Amino acid sequence: MKFQIEEKTDSSEARAAKFDTDHGSVNTPIFMPVGTHGVVKTLTPAELKRAQAEVILGNTYHLYLRPGKEIIKNAGGLHKFTSWDGPILTDSGGYQVFSLSNMRKIKGNNIIFQSHIDGSKHEFSPEKSMEIQRILGSDIIMAFDHCTSYPCEFEDAKEAMERTHNWERRSKEYFEDMRALYGHDQFLFGIIQGSVFKELRQKSAEVLSNIGFDGYAIGGLAVGEPKEEMFNILEETMAYIPEDSPHYLMGVGKPEDIIWAIDRGIDMFDCVIPTRNARNGLMYTWNGRVKIKQAQYKDDYKPVDSNCDCYTCQNFSRAYLRHLYKKNEITGLRLNTLHNIHFYLELTQNARDAILNNEFEKFKKQFFDRYPVEKDHWKENLKKKEERQR
Amino acid sequence: MKFQIEEKTDSSEARAAKFDTDHGSVNTPIFMPVGTHGVVKTLTPAELKRAQAEVILGNTYHLYLRPGKEIIKNAGGLHKFTSWDGPILTDSGGYQVFSLSNMRKIKGNNIIFQSHIDGSKHEFSPEKSMEIQRILGSDIIMAFDHCTSYPCEFEDAKEAMERTHNWERRSKEYFEDMRALYGHDQFLFGIIQGSVFKELRQKSAEVLSNIGFDGYAIGGLAVGEPKEEMFNILEETMAYIPEDSPHYLMGVGKPEDIIWAIDRGIDMFDCVIPTRNARNGLMYTWNGRVKIKQAQYKDDYKPVDSNCDCYTCQNFSRAYLRHLYKKNEITGLRLNTLHNIHFYLELTQNARDAILNNEFEKFKKQFFDRYPVEKDHWKENLKKKEERQR
Numbered sequence: 001m002k003f004q005i006e007e008k009t010d011s012s013e014a015r016a017a018k019f020d021t022d023h024g025s026v027n028t029p030i031f032m033p034v035g036t037h038g039v040v041k042t043l044t045p046a047e048l049k050r051a052q053a054e055v056i057l058g059n060t061y062h063l064y065l066r067p068g069k070e071i072i073k074n075a076g077g078l079h080k081f082t083s084w085d086g087p088i089l090t091d092s093g094g095y096q097v098f099s100l101s102n103m104r105k106i107k108g109n110n111i112i113f114q115s116h117i118d119g120s121k122h123e124f125s126p127e128k129s130m131e132i133q134r135i136l137g138s139d140i141i142m143a144f145d146h147c148t149s150y151p152c153e154f155e156d157a158k159e160a161m162e163r164t165h166n167w168e169r170r171s172k173e174y175f176e177d178m179r180a181l182y183g184h185d186q187f188l189f190g191i192i193q194g195s196v197f198k199e200l201r202q203k204s205a206e207v208l209s210n211i212g213f214d215g216y217a218i219g220g221l222a223v224g225e226p227k228e229e230m231f232n233i234l235e236e237t238m239a240y241i242p243e244d245s246p247h248y249l250m251g252v253g254k255p256e257d258i259i260w261a262i263d264r265g266i267d268m269f270d271c272v273i274p275t276r277n278a279r280n281g282l283m284y285t286w287n288g289r290v291k292i293k294q295a296q297y298k299d300d301y302k303p304v305d306s307n308c309d310c311y312t313c314q315n316f317s318r319a320y321l322r323h324l325y326k327k328n329e330i331t332g333l334r335l336n337t338l339h340n341i342h343f344y345l346e347l348t349q350n351a352r353d354a355i356l357n358n359e360f361e362k363f364k365k366q367f368f369d370r371y372p373v374e375k376d377h378w379k380e381n382l383k384k385k386e387e388r389q390r
Numbered sequence: 391m392k393f394q395i396e397e398k399t400d401s402s403e404a405r406a407a408k409f410d411t412d413h414g415s416v417n418t419p420i421f422m423p424v425g426t427h428g429v430v431k432t433l434t435p436a437e438l439k440r441a442q443a444e445v446i447l448g449n450t451y452h453l454y455l456r457p458g459k460e461i462i463k464n465a466g467g468l469h470k471f472t473s474w475d476g477p478i479l480t481d482s483g484g485y486q487v488f489s490l491s492n493m494r495k496i497k498g499n500n501i502i503f504q505s506h507i508d509g510s511k512h513e514f515s516p517e518k519s520m521e522i523q524r525i526l527g528s529d530i531i532m533a534f535d536h537c538t539s540y541p542c543e544f545e546d547a548k549e550a551m552e553r554t555h556n557w558e559r560r561s562k563e564y565f566e567d568m569r570a571l572y573g574h575d576q577f578l579f580g581i582i583q584g585s586v587f588k589e590l591r592q593k594s595a596e597v598l599s600n601i602g603f604d605g606y607a608i609g610g611l612a613v614g615e616p617k618e619e620m621f622n623i624l625e626e627t628m629a630y631i632p633e634d635s636p637h638y639l640m641g642v643g644k645p646e647d648i649i650w651a652i653d654r655g656i657d658m659f660d661c662v663i664p665t666r667n668a669r670n671g672l673m674y675t676w677n678g679r680v681k682i683k684q685a686q687y688k689d690d691y692k693p694v695d696s697n698c699d700c701y702t703c704q705n706f707s708r709a710y711l712r713h714l715y716k717k718n719e720i721t722g723l724r725l726n727t728l729h730n731i732h733f734y735l736e737l738t739q740n741a742r743d744a745i746l747n748n749e750f751e752k753f754k755k756q757f758f759d760r761y762p763v764e765k766d767h768w769k770e771n772l773k774k775k776e777e778r779q780r
Contacts, residue, residue, distance in 0.1 A: 038713065042720040046701070067688065067713040074689055075709060083705040298457065299464055311436070315473040319465060323428065323457040330432040330720055 001187050001214040003245055009360045013238060013265030016355040019246060021087040021139040022184035023079065026054050028246065028267035029351050031258065031344040032089060034275060036062050038072075038082045041275050042330075042337045045084040051310065051342045052349065055087040055140070057270050060132050061096035064122075065115050069135045077137030077182045089270075090138035091250075092129045092171075092191070094145045095219070106163070109170060126170035130178060137182045142217065143171035145191040150224035157195035164193045165207045172211055187214035189248060196225050198236045205240035215246035215268075222251045227376040231260060238265050255284060255347055256373045259364060262351050269348065274340035279333045281325045284343045288372045290318070292336065297322045310342035311335075391577050391604040393635055399750045403628060403655030406745040409636060411477040411529040412574035413469065416444050418636065418657035419745075421648065421738045422479060423731050424665060426452050428462075428472045431665050432720075432727045435474040441700065441732045442739065445477045445530070447660050450522050451486035454512075455505050459525045467527030467572045479660075480528035481640075482519045482561075482581070484535045485609070496553070499560060516560035520568060527572045532607065533561035535581040540614040547585035554583045555597045562601055577604035579638060586615050588626045595630035605636035605658075612641045617766040621650060628655050645674055645737055646763045649754060652741050659738065664730035669723045671715045674733045678762045680708070682726065687712045700732035701725075 007016045017028045032055040033040045058078055075081035101113035110125045129144040144167045146160040168190050175188045190213035194200030221230050248268035249261050258269050281292040285305040303313035312335040324332025354363030397406045407418045422445040423430045448468055465471035468478055491503035500515045519534040534557045536550040558580050565578045580603035584590030611620050638658035639651050648659050671682040675695040693703035702725040714722025744753030
């Protein structure tokens with residue numbers, strides 16, 4: 001993969017970069033909307049294009065179960081099946097096998113699990129994950145990993161990390177031997193694990209760099225640890241990742257987290273927050289969050305964000321969106337999602353522009369001046385949990 | 391209202407006509423998508439424009455309850471509130487008061503009812519219905535009527551009809567004295583009642599013609615009577631409606647019903663079938679219905695209708711739509727609805743074109759050659775009901 005850093009900042013690790021796939025180039029930092037089942041919930045590919053989305057995520061575990069790889073293979077791959085012709089990144093399925101499936105047993109390099117949908121038995125392995133992602137035809141394939149939850153004991157984290165290294169090595173071996181199915185190139189990203197333990201993260205980053213991947217993801221963060229801990233670990237890890245490759249922070253996050261992580265040198269983000277929260281009536285703006293169901297909006301005829309040029313803000317008032325929300329109108333879910341996806345893409349796009357213009361510090365300051373950062377509820381929850389356990 | 395008949399057919403009552411509103415002209419025959427709560431479910435105004443929708447329905451009863459007339463008045467009317475800038479027709483609320491509200495009591499010209507949402511008490515009258523529709527700013531206002539259900543005794547139908555005549559007279563009086571709120575003209579349509587009794591329908595048509603309205607609707611049909619009976623009554627009624635006014639058949643219907651009714655001289659239609667059925671995975675094409683959830687479509691990579699130029703058919707396969715349906719993906723509901731609305735509008739548009747080209751007989755024949763007409767389940771249901779009652 002030809003990864004080109006266009007501009008670095010002096011005062012932080014933030015950088016603007018670019019790489020090409022056969023489905024178009026990716027300009028970083030970038031937010032990647034999540035299309036778990038081969039669709040970004042409530043939206044169409046045309047809307048995603050208009051919002052200037054570049055990469056869409058798909059989910060190997062979910063797509064493997066439904067509609068199944070044969071359906072997608074016969075369609076000519078996920079691009080043709082979903083009608084999204086831009087780059088697609090698919091995760092390895094590892095995370096879902098551990099977090100969603102019912103029973104699961106690790107047997108050497110295989111993991112046996114039961115579908116969360118119908119209890120049917122399945123087996124995943126690094127090789128199988130690669131093969132499914134080959135069939136999906138993703139532009140970016142993620143190596144098969146074992147993601148731990150939080151909190152996690154050191155020994156468990158170590159074991160999962162070592163398993164991850166083994167699985168990722170096998171992922172790469174299979175990947176190197178396999179031929180792309182649909183005539184376009186596929187790239188392979190490795191996933192660094194190690195929970196919140198610096199020593200493990202360092203080790204993981206080093207091992208994966210030695211194996212060598214097209215890009216490096218940091219997995220197993222934003223799984224419940226306090227925000228402070230997450231950023232400490234992130235900084236520690238970043239020091240050991242090859243600079244001249246894309247850095248992808250999986251599953252993050254809130255707008256402020258994204259800005260913080262760009263500051264630490266992250267290039268790529270995915271998160272369900274903008275889509276899921278939109279469906280719960282929570283919208284994001286440069287001035288903070290708007291909970292559209294609140295009574296204060298019932299006769300507020302301003303758009304969610306007066307400066308936003310998305311279709312929602314250009315055409316509809318908060319009062320109308322609140323009405324749609326209160327009446328459970330599907331159109332409301334769409335309009336909210338469209339706005340949030342637009343905002344998230346603008347967020348990373350503006351960060352990128354600021355880096356290119358050597359104004360990232362100013363951009364960051366302006367962002368935090370306007371945007372009220374959410375409290376880190378995990379700290380409080382953890383404290384409460386500890387108190388209960390006493 | 392300037393209603394201009396552009397072309398009549400020799401062999402039937404079908405005609406192509408046109409009238410203007412301040413929000414655009416209406417070319418008939420036309421199907422009008424239903425936007426009960428100020429939104430055509432799952433769609434946006436931009437999509438309706440692209441599907442060449444001309445008139446959208448709104449629902450006085452529902453909009454009066456939520457968000458309430460003050461919210462819409464302060465928005466500057468329903469057009470501004472919903473961002474739909476084409477013609478809007480609102481029903482009078484009469485039908486919902488009788489079919490949806492909990493308790494209801496007729497007291498002279500007033501009807502007292504309880505909201506189906508929260509049980510709160512409200513009062514409607516012809517004057518109040520007119521005033522609400524004035525505030526909504528509909529281009530076409532429907533007179534306040536009493537719609538009977540089916541089956542209905544002759545005496546009950548007669549009483550409801552006479553009440554309707556009285557209410558519609560009062561509707562017109564109020565309408566003539568009221569000033570439009572937002573600087574655009576509003577028109578008033580009368581509603582003919584009389585259940586399935588020819589003598590009452592004839593009477594109702596005559597009384598309303600004498601009162602004089604901008605257009606005439608036939609209400610109280612498609613409420614459960616056998617299809618044959620509906621078309622007999624429709625024909626009987628049509629003979630007594632002024633020819634040089636729009637004819638609107640309320641709540642109809644399936645594609646074949648619409649073609650049949652155009653044949654009898656109907657110009658305007660509304661129905662929830664294309665939108666509601668879309669959300670249940672039922673799609674309409676010129677070759678009949680497609681139940682997208684069926685297993686036969688799981689690897690069917692053709693569009694729902696290969697000749698259709700809607701966004702759905704241009705971009706997505708039956709296999710993909712089936713996948714979205716099975717995963718309860720909102721995008722699927724949108725894409726199905728978009729197709730159905732597109733089909734219904736094409737249906738009336740093609741009928742109109744055929745009339746203008748003096749080819750309506752040929753069009754009708756071609757339609758019924760291709761489109762498998764659904765069985766009239768009401769006949770069977772009625773038979774079963776009668777058997778049970780014996």
